[in-house]
Amino acid sequence: GQNIDQPTEMTATEGAIVQINCTYQTSGFNGLFWYQQHAGEAPTFLSYNVLDGLEEKGRFSSFLSRSKGYSYLLLKELQMKDSASYLCAVRGSNYQLIWGAGTKLIIKP
């Protein structure tokens, strides 16, 4: 079967760094996406990795290891507005997007 695993919930402190992990087992791999979703809003695109390595975009970075079926999203200099759910999705064979259940990130002052 196909599955994507993420922690259900994480807590971090404002100003700190947090790493959200995502492991996947899919039939085929054509890229991995990370999204941020605030309650009541649409998911917002954060990053896309198709090759191994680290992609940095401001305070957010995303890492991919295809051989390990593993990715992480790294958030630096955490702000209260970063409190949200973070969704990992893999584009598998047949162009389908397979979604993790999301990680709820709680930022405390």
Next chain:
Amino acid sequence: DARVTQTPRHKVTEMGQEVTMRCQPILGHNTVFWYRQTMMQGLELLAYFRNRAPLDDSGMPKDRFSAEMPDATLATLKIQPSEPRDSAVYFCASVGPEAFFGQGTRLTVV
């Protein structure tokens, strides 16, 4: 993401009525997904299209839901007849090299 347009943003309807939701994907993107999301569940895939052809609609209740893509600029999701359990937020996602979501249609069936 504002470049994917969904209409209407909100819809309140009575049970038994037809509901049509529309999505205008990003020009040049050739894959469109329809998802449903409730408070209790994550993103639930309903259907998706590639180059306007349906690839998978196994997530949809076939007796009441239908999805079409009459042209490259429009994808539609219809529910007929609607039921209270259909109340949810319906998202479309436009996928090219990257994938962007519309703002969603919040459907309430009373």
